[in-house]
Structures are given as C-alpha cells and as structure tokens.
Amino acid sequence: MDEDAKIYVISVAAQLAGMHPQTLRQYDRLGLVQPGRTRGGVRRYSHRDIQMLREVQRLSQDEGVNLAGIKRILELEAEARQLRRQVDFLRTLVDPGRRVFRADPTGNVVADRLHPLAETTPPRRPRWVPRQLTAGPSARHRDG
Incomplete structure (x- = not known):
C-alpha cells in the first residue's frame, strides 16, 4: 500500500490517530498536517498523514511542546530530510x-x-x- 495515498476521510483518520475530527481540522488550518482534498473539498488523509498526526500528539502531550513549536520542529525535520537527500546525491558525484x-x-x-x-x-x-x-x-x- 502506498503510504502517501490520500484515502482516509477525516472521521477514519481521527479514529486511527486517536483524536477528535475537530483537532484534525485545527491542525490543517495551522499547517501542521496537510491532507489532500477531493474536488468537493473533502479532506483525505494518507497513512503518512496519520503517522504525522500521532507525532504531533506525542510532541504536544508527552513533550509539552506548543503547536507553534511543533510546526517549527516539523519544518526543521523536513528541511533536514531534504538536506540529507542533497548530500547523498552529491556523494554519488564525488x-x-x-x-x-x-x-x-x-x-x-x-x-x-x-x-x-x-x-x-x-x-x-x-x-x-x-x-x-x-x-x-x-x-x-x-x-x-
């Protein structure tokens, strides 16, 4: 199964992540997790999105990080992944x-x-x- 396939509606994604659907809507508004959208505007979540929701919940509840801090952590992690890919690519050239x-x-x-x-x-x-x-x-x- 493709981890990035946007297949879960918000009620199923919320249940899988152990959250209320309204929490997912808030995270979407804040840009923490960005689900796909159908032509009718219905949110669709992937397995990777569900994992991200669980990580947001862990950082918030277990680590005590506020939502602005979580957003910054997620941005920095994404940037670090991109930089690692660039370094790996450059290593193949040299x-x-x-x-x-x-x-x-x-x-x-x-x-x-x-x-x-x-x-x-x-x-x-x-x-x-x-x-x-x-x-x-x-x-x-x-x-x-």
Missing part, C-alpha cells in the same frame, strides 16, 4: 577523498582539474578578494 575545489596561489577558489566535475565548473574569483590581489604584481605597482 569520489571519496578527492577535492572538487582548491585555493590557487593567489587565494582564488578554483575547480580542481583532477576532479571530473572540474570540466563543468568554471573557476570564479570570490567577490571579497580585492582586485589588486588577483591582478598580479604589475597591477599593484601601477596603482600605487
């Missing part, structure tokens, strides 16, 4: 122990030519490096 970027003798950040991504990543001078430092010795003597 060989362990190999550098992608390095600093050249003048302090510029450049793509490491030994790395396969270096061919697609153009070197760039960081904005915070003064122009005199990257222009070479002759430019410094002319300006000064």
Whole structure:
C-alpha cells in the first residue's frame, strides 16, 4: 500500500490517530498536517498523514511542546530530510577523498582539474578578494 495515498476521510483518520475530527481540522488550518482534498473539498488523509498526526500528539502531550513549536520542529525535520537527500546525491558525484575545489596561489577558489566535475565548473574569483590581489604584481605597482 502506498503510504502517501490520500484515502482516509477525516472521521477514519481521527479514529486511527486517536483524536477528535475537530483537532484534525485545527491542525490543517495551522499547517501542521496537510491532507489532500477531493474536488468537493473533502479532506483525505494518507497513512503518512496519520503517522504525522500521532507525532504531533506525542510532541504536544508527552513533550509539552506548543503547536507553534511543533510546526517549527516539523519544518526543521523536513528541511533536514531534504538536506540529507542533497548530500547523498552529491556523494554519488564525488569520489571519496578527492577535492572538487582548491585555493590557487593567489587565494582564488578554483575547480580542481583532477576532479571530473572540474570540466563543468568554471573557476570564479570570490567577490571579497580585492582586485589588486588577483591582478598580479604589475597591477599593484601601477596603482600605487
């Protein structure tokens, strides 16, 4: 069964989560759990939504976290999951122990030519490096 399939009406979802349907409506209004909607506007919950409702209840009742705090916790957990997926993806692109970027003798950040991504990543001078430092010795003597 697909955990994200929106199949439960609010009365069934409330019963499975051990809550009153009005509580689910409040959580929906606050954005804590966002059920799907039918064309007629009827809320439909998935198995994952039911698990989320139980977690909200646990944080509220067992941990004493208020609803604003719970919303922030859920947002941060979702962001952490997304960042983990990005890190996992980036790890598939890079060989362990190999550098992608390095600093050249003048302090510029450049793509490491030994790395396969270096061919697609153009070197760039960081904005915070003064122009005199990257222009070479002759430019410094002319300006000064």
